[in-house]
Amino acid sequence: MATVSVREVAARAGVSVGTVSNVLNRPGKVSPATVERVQTAISALGFVRNDAARRLRAGRSRSIGLVVLDVANPFFTDVACGAEDRAAEEGLTLLLGNSDENIDRESAYLDLFEEQRVHGVLISPLGEVGDRLMRLRARGTPTVPVDRQTAVHSFSSVAVDDVAGGHLAAEHLASIGRTRIAFVGGLQSIRQVADRLEGARQAVREHPNVSLEVISTESLSVLQGRFVGEQLRARDPVDRPDAVFAANDLLAIGVLQALSMLGDVRVPEDVALIGYDDIAFAAAAIVPLSSIHQPSALIGHTAVDLLLREATGGDDFVHEQIEFQPELIVRESTAG
């Protein structure tokens, strides 16, 4: 199984390598008869372009990298789909990396993408990666955080106002008369989590009779949610919060499973529950889940847009921070 290169195609078609390259990339520049002959040679030999070689020559690849916190979270796959669609319009491929809330994996993906000389990097950051991204960009790889980088105007970014979202959620819980709210989420180092908590704190401050308890988790998964739910269920009802605001829907669904599967804690009667992200499964949950909606696909779409602008813009380029507003979706889990 000899590896076939342009050279062999050229020989077989009786033309030069330059012509083969032209057939591949600019068929218009080559006479129809020659195109025909070259095409025949290509399929006869089963020639497949070597991407590494063309990229080496080109200096940069035709793909963009996206690092997300958790591929198992539908919110991020939605973002990825939006990004992929927009990228495809430009003939770019999306490479999806899953940091899985692990800082080493996040770092490994950034390394990988840089070595691959990707067109640009989109990242939903786990920790403090500002410096890292600066360096990346300085070496020529534009970067767009999909996140709220407070007060950092040196990047373009796309984000949802998570403080506002957190406020919406907690305010809603207060508005239906709940007074002991628990915020469930972690890691605190994830800005989305910190901001949602901050928003909730602000809302609670506006209601003197409402208190906020913070329950930290190790990750934002269904499993962690179930774990917290079980702890809540085990508590004396007097000590139990009457409302839970989970930092995302996965956690909320986990909490919901633990509370209501065994039927002794009723949602929303005993505990009202609200999540965040409004994933497709929230509406179909055992108790349809109230949530904070984010335009996930649009976020991905916009992030790629910004990245492209960033890549073409010159030195005096003005970075754009786009921020979407979250939206409260009320369902049964916070009814009454």
Added chain:
Amino acid sequence: MATVSVREVAARAGVSVGTVSNVLNRPGKVSPATVERVQTAISALGFVRNDAARRLRAGRSRSIGLVVLDVANPFFTDVACGAEDRAAEEGLTLLLGNSDENIDRESAYLDLFEEQRVHGVLISPLGEVGDRLMRLRARGTPTVPVDRQTAVHSFSSVAVDDVAGGHLAAEHLASIGRTRIAFVGGLQSIRQVADRLEGARQAVREHPNVSLEVISTESLSVLQGRFVGEQLRARDPVDRPDAVFAANDLLAIGVLQALSMLGDVRVPEDVALIGYDDIAFAAAAIVPLSSIHQPSALIGHTAVDLLLREATGGDDFVHEQIEFQPELIVRESTAG
């Protein structure tokens, strides 16, 4: 922003390019003092290896490609996570491509992966790709279908016995006394769908009083399921099936939403409902969803295993077909 190459690092460190390469790849072969000097030069210049160049030389990349039918389906992200973990153990990267049940995109990803000279390709195929995969392999890219390639022993493959799964589901519906079963799924060209239907047909044949209606969908999404659910709801109750077997959980959840959101068709009293895949959200559905469980992460894990064996095995290599058995999970949606 000059692009730094090994040559410049070598110059700065006062050594040859060969030595720099050795520091990068076989630090043991180089004296500690030299390693030190080279490392310093590398970080001073911000040198980043050019992956394209090394791959060109190496002939093959350190990644494997995975093409799935739908990233938005948690089943596939679970498979991907399993595959990624196993790949990471070998120092390989997983590239995730989403065909989105679109044959052109599937084809485009196969092209892309071949051009990238990936280590191997894992694919959950949409249509008939046997020929395509044969060619791929003939040119040196091993391939493992994550699918049941009936009677094709020329590939290693990993799959779940979908006929058995379909049988389990339909048999279960019959066993709880349902007689008018509707199978909801499509496209028929997807082997998983066809096999599940076939299994259901077999089960129904064993029960003379049970009938099977087939409702085709255009894809396997929540939206399509909701669409079908609305049609069912609109039917005269006499014409309505008393059980629905959906080809996957997304469809089932869609059907469930349409039937029960408006409260006039009760699940399982009026219509029993069973899905397939047992995704994490099935257990948390508004009516906890019965389903057919598949060991998703293990599937991904095993697929990578097989791929690695395929890649190292010689010509007399015996392809292995691994088939997992599905498992019935009964929840409320088929209670009574």
Added chain:
DNA sequence: CTCGTGTATTGAGTCGTTTCAATCTGCGGC
């Protein structure tokens, strides 16, 4: 002082594609 041994380092050649200045070809106009 020479030889042998083993370790450290060198650097030209290679991978396959693209680019682009140079060359070729055919043809109409004069």
Added chain:
DNA sequence: GCCGCAGATTGAAACGACTCAATACACGAG
């Protein structure tokens, strides 16, 4: 028959890391 022009084709150089045969060097033994 010659000139000029446009379109088609050519082929060598370049991209950057890796390999490996060759070389340099150090040191101990004889």
